[in-house]
Amino acid sequence: MTAAHRHAPELRAAAQHLTSLARTGSLPRRRVLSGASAATAAVLAFAVNLPVAGVAGAAELDAGRLTADPFTLGVASGDPRPDGVFLWTRLAPDPYVPDSGLPQERVAVSWEVARDAGFARIEARGEATAHPEFHHSVHVDVRGLDADRVYWFRFRTGPWISPAGRTRTAPASGALVNRLRFAAVSCQAYHDGYFTAFRHLADEDLDVVFHLGDYLYEYAVSATGGARDYTDRTLPAVFNRETVTLDDYRLRYALFKSDPDLIAAHAAHPFVVTWDDHETENNYAGAIPENAVSPEEFLLRRAASYRAYWENQPLAPLMAPTGPDVVLYRRLGYGRLAQFDVLDTRQYRSDQAYGDGWQVPGPKSEDPSRTLTGETQExxxxxxxxxxxxxxxxxxxxVTFARRRTAPTAGYKLSMDSWDGYPASRQRLLDGAEAAGLANLMVLSGDVHTGHAYDIKKDWDDPDSRTLGTEIVATSVTSGKNGRDRPADWDTFMAANPHMKFYSGRRGYVTVELGLTRARADFRTVDVVTSPGGAVKTAASFVTEAGSPGLSPA
Known part of the structure; x- marks a missing residue:
């Protein structure tokens, strides 16, 4: 008998216990746990993995029987390459119920990519299968496209045709590229407001969008949509609890991805996505949960959240998780102009020192063995x-890379959940960047629900020390509700961190234009998110010159 079979009853019991806790809302708070063993992880991978597509022998649905639009969650593209992109959709005629209104049957879905918005010049087409094992999601790896070109794509099943999406391939490897314009976004709590920033983002002239995490929030969403305060609709009770099980996470993605502003942004631009904590649970660290549950229970939850994340994002078909594990970090190139190294700072990190809040740093946080990325990713x-x-x-x-002190005097605190809680891990990267001779290092961050611009210093205690790069921190889409231009701690933080060039508490996103001689970052903020229709403005702009890192007002 294998270890997986020996432990199956215990794991089933853990899964049932998680479901019970989720239904009653009685999840206890965090305790520090030792990570699950490799054997336990292997057992979990066996126990939680849904069958490989097709293995379950599901019958095939006659798509002509579909009487309601299955494309309620829109379409998306992601991870542009010189010869192609990944395309995504998920069939969900009734997205707010666990089975999305579909039987446990396979559905044939055709797709096509065109050179024009009217689909008169078809460049590529094919057929994919929406498997019930994958919640009828569709992931297509399109190859054979031209480099650095705009395309349109759509899906079809039975009598239904999806909305069209627009995407763009990356320039050829080694190509001389003069300009690249992208956006960075993060932190979209549905219950904190409307996704108005995404509506404005859809109208931007961009090559690609980087989503830096907290695409989903695990917290309950009330019948009125929280701060959205709906008067014209009532959300089902299934959303008014914390997400724990696979069904919980799948339903929560259905809620978020049915938002028309988010649908518009995905239809307008290719996305490159990576997660932070709330896609699973607030401030988790590797196999260590926030809540006081056993490692087995938490990894069951992590497996569920990772599975639902992949099912609902424009990621590679082969990136489907194995139980509670998936390799999400990856590299994308844009000719000779830019290399993007997308990180995962949640799955492999050491537990936060002194808790996961703001603490005075000490020997534990400064332990050189601590890591935010894990050794392999580093x-x-x-x-x-x-x-x-x-x-x-x-x-x-x-999470924020540059140092952020809470006071300019001794006794200051640092965030143990950010790179400040892992200074040795950060220093290894900075040493590596210097050794590699990187002249133009730029870090993109999210997480903190505020917008920032930083110089990355060789010596954080010496404002005149060498500047090694720049950090651009995207504010939240909604998390924290409306916010304000100058948070209450603005004066203190600016005085305590002279390498901080900008600090705003408004919602929005940031756009960055890379050129051969300089880069420009524009912080785009929305005046209100607790009611629809907020206006967008550019709150601040900064430039950094190629070969001479350091931010200056534009």
Whole structure:
């Protein structure tokens, strides 16, 4: 008898216990746990994995029988390459019920990619299968497209045709590219307001969008949509609890992805996505949960959240998780102009020192063995920098990289959940960037629900020390509700961190234009998110010159 079969009853019991806790809302708070063993993880991978598509022998549905539009969650594209992109949709005629209104049967879905919005010049087409095992999601790896070109795509099943999406391939490897314009977004709590920032983002002239995490929030959403305060609709009770089970996460993605502003943004631009904590649970660290549950229970939850994440994002078909594990970090190139190294700072990190809040740093947080990325991902990043010939090396990731002190005097605190809680891990990357001779390092971050611009310093205690790069922190889409231009701690934080060039508490996103000689970042903020229709403005703009890192007002 295998270990998986021996432990199956216990794991089934853990899964039932999680479901019970989720239904009653009685999840206890965090305790520090030792990570599950490799054997336990292997057992979990066996126990939680749904069958490989097709293995369950599901019958095929006659798509002509579909009487309601199955494309209620829109379409998306992601991870542009010189010869193709990944396309996504999910069939959900009734998205707010667990089975999305579909039987446990396979559905044939055709797709096509065109050179024009009217689909008169079809470049590629094919057929995919929406498997019930994957919640009828569709992931297509399109190849054979031309580099650095705009395309339109759509899906069809039975009598139904999806909305059209617009995407763009990356420039050819080694191509001389003069300009690249992208956006960074993060933190979209549905219950904190409307996704108005995405509506404005859809209208921007962009090559690609980087989503830096907290695409989903696990917290309950009331019948009125929380701060949205709906008067014209009532959300089902299934959303008014914390997400724990696979059905919970799947339903929560259905709620978020049915938002028309988010649908519009995905239809307008290709996305490159990576997660932070709330896609699973607030401030989890590797196999260590926020809540006081056993490692087995938490990894069951992590497996469920990772599975639902992949099912609902424009990721590679082969990136489907194995139980509670998936390799999400990856590298994308844009000719000779830019290399993007997308990180995962949740799955492999050491537990937060002194808790996951703001604490006075000490020997535990400064332990050189602590890691935010894990050893394998860290080596992958450093090796990628050594071999990079790009003008700009950009690192889309989750938590604030630059030091953020709470006071300019002794006794200041640092966030133990950010890179400040893992200074040795950060220093290894900075040493590696210097050793690789990176002239133009740019870190993209999210997580903190505020917009920031930083110089990355060689010595954080010496404002005149060498500047090694720049960090651009995207504010939230909605998390924190409306916010304000100058948070209450603005004066203190600006005084305590002279390398901080900008700090705003408004919602929105940031756009960045990379050129051969300089980069420009525009912080785009929305005046209100607790009611629809907020206006967008550029709150601040900064430039950094190629070969001379450091931010200056534009």
């Amino acid at each position: 080596r992958w990043l450093l090796d990628g920098w050594k071999s990079s010939s790009a003008t700009w090396n950009v690192v889309p990731q989750q």
